Amino acid sequence: MKIVKHYPDELKLKLVRHYLDSDEGYKKTAERFNVPYAAMVMRWVRKFIGESTTQPGMSKPAKKEKPIDPGDAETMAKRIQELEQALENERLRSQAMSTMIDVAERDLKISIRKKSGAKRSGK
Template identity: 30%
Template structure:
């Protein structure tokens, strides 16, 4: 097996089927752990990103965790979506909630909008005629609406906490069959 090392640390194999020596594997893992971008390390050693990801999974230290499929609790998802609704950007929300990518949050937004579209299709909202409302009534209704929304958020949070602590599903699953009477 003939291998050679060229300038700028570029490593080349004689044949693609040749295996990388253990020293090269560990050197690539150390480089990636030190903060060098994975794509740069992969191109430096002439390998695919998939190969490097496998090495990182096998040989990296316990402190290093490559990007993996992470799952987030429903309460975290709702908190992120509420923060975005209140004016926070997707990147700011990702940073403040410790989410790896804005793509994840965009998926949550899409899913939530699809679910809300289903609800709005079921219950069409009609605007009341403007002539019957005076400004004081409007202010009172807006205040009641804000209180109702706050109460709903508090109840959802309480359900999330109860689900996590009791480890049971409290919310009814959509499409679930009713039990026979």
């Protein structure tokens, strides 16, 4: 029988933030937070930054929002909380993409970001 350990979302979010803010990989981050598998870290990063597991690098399509009754204070408070969480997830996703580009530019020595300045005709 397999024992399944559940981790609180606060720990997962802390782990994802550490992964995004540091140059450590999945394995090193898993070791730092005493998580048995690097794949768990990868899954949590994808969960919090919204990457699709079927198409790496592509974000999930936004869910259609249900119309809400603006008069209900409890509904509005819940909606605000959902939007704040979505904003935090998007911020983490953006930071992950930026980190990925930085690592690619540094390690692979390829230019990815658009450079500012005048355009040149390439003949």
